[in-house]
Amino acid sequence: MQKAVEATMNPNPPNAFRPGDHAIQSGIQLKGVCKSYGDEWERQDVIVELTAEITPGELTVIVGPSGCGKSTLVNLIAGFEKPDRGEILLNGKPVTGPGRDRMVVFQETALIPWQTTYQNIVFGPNLRGDLKGAALHDEAVRLLRKVGLGEFMHKYPLQLSGGMQRRAELARALINQPELMIMDEPFRGLDAMSRGLMQEFFLKLFEENRRTNLFVTSEIDEAIFLADRLILLANRPSHVRAVIDVKLPRPRHYAMLSSPEAYAYKREAMAILHEEAMKSFKATATSQDFIDAFSRRTD
Ligand SMILES: Nc1ncnc2c1ncn2[C@@H]1O[C@H](COP(=O)(O)OP(=O)(O)OP(=O)(O)O)[C@@H](O)[C@H]1O
Numbered sequence: 001m002q003k004a005v006e007a008t009m010n011p012n013p014p015n016a017f018r019p020g021d022h023a024i025q026s027g028i029q030l031k032g033v034c035k036s037y038g039d040e041w042e043r044q045d046v047i048v049e050l051t052a053e054i055t056p057g058e059l060t061v062i063v064g065p066s067g068c069g070k071s072t073l074v075n076l077i078a079g080f081e082k083p084d085r086g087e088i089l090l091n092g093k094p095v096t097g098p099g100r101d102r103m104v105v106f107q108e109t110a111l112i113p114w115q116t117t118y119q120n121i122v123f124g125p126n127l128r129g130d131l132k133g134a135a136l137h138d139e140a141v142r143l144l145r146k147v148g149l150g151e152f153m154h155k156y157p158l159q160l161s162g163g164m165q166r167r168a169e170l171a172r173a174l175i176n177q178p179e180l181m182i183m184d185e186p187f188r189g190l191d192a193m194s195r196g197l198m199q200e201f202f203l204k205l206f207e208e209n210r211r212t213n214l215f216v217t218s219e220i221d222e223a224i225f226l227a228d229r230l231i232l233l234a235n236r237p238s239h240v241r242a243v244i245d246v247k248l249p250r251p252r253h254y255a256m257l258s259s260p261e262a263y264a265y266k267r268e269a270m271a272i273l274h275e276e277a278m279k280s281f282k283a284t285a286t287s288q289d290f291i292d293a294f295s296r297r298t299d
């Protein structure tokens with residue numbers, strides 16, 4: 001919550017406000033990024049020598065096992081945290097802190113519970129004062145309708161379903177016209193049906209304006225369905241284990257996930273993630289029976 005507020009408080013927004021869906025596209029370069037936590041003897045390397053590129057106008061999906069450092073990477077790109085070593089460049093310039101050019105939708109809801117959906121959406125622009133009065137109202141209503149919440153704008157977050165809350169979060173981020181949308185497991189916790197619907201809805205938004213997107217997930221089907229490019233992370237300490245360009249055509253629809261092409265991407269990604277999981281099982285001395293059972297999955 002605090003992070004979301006800070007992210008909207010940059011006094012020098014890099015892009016002037018332009019209501020509507022005209023995305024400005026930005027790219028990110030990560031060069032040899034390292035991040036550790038803790039003091040000396042209990043120091044834990046979370047990210048080590050991570051080098052990757054998020055291409056303007058593309059939907060880049062980061063996949064990695066739970067706890068490998070995905071949210072840490074999000075916090076670094078958003079500017080909430082600083083790398084210990086290495087560089088993070090936004091359009092060639094070092095990221096020095098949070099900014100309105102990068103909006104994050106977090107894995108847990110960050111809607112303000114005592115404000116209505118509408119009040120949540122106008123919160124950021126009101127705080128900065130860069131969009132006011134009728135223009136702000138019109139843009140908020142347009143986005144709420146776009147995400148299918150026109151009828152629910154005066155309800156409080158707790159009166160919305162999980163899927164509706166996620167759509168409200170999307171509208172709240174989109175009103176800032178970010179150059180880069182960062183989504184950290186935004187659909188985690190939704191039931192399978194709502195999750196599928198949210199994926200399709202999110203794809204439609206992306207395919208309309210091709211805003212640069214970084215989407216983090218641990219679900220391989222979700223990753224393949226959405227991605228132009230998949231970045232697979234190794235287990236902690238995390239670095240890029242593999243990059244897969246997903247060349248399924250756009251616009252995408254759910255049936256494509258059962259195509260031979262999608263299945264081939266899935267097999268390739270699963271084999272790599274499986275290897276990573278096996279490494280961590282062995283490192284944590286998990287019982288041989290468990291390792292044998294798990295090995296059968298890709299035999
Ligand atoms: N602020 C912090 N202080 C200390 N340790 C941290 C901090 N943030 C993250 N970590 C550690 O870094 C590691 C990676 O955490 P992170 O939340 O980035 O993983 P993740 O891949 O997002 O996990 P999940 O899939 O469960 O969301 C964990 O071991 C965590 O304990």
Ligand SMILES: [Mg+2]
Pocket residue numbers: 070071072107184185
């Ligand atoms: Mg996380």
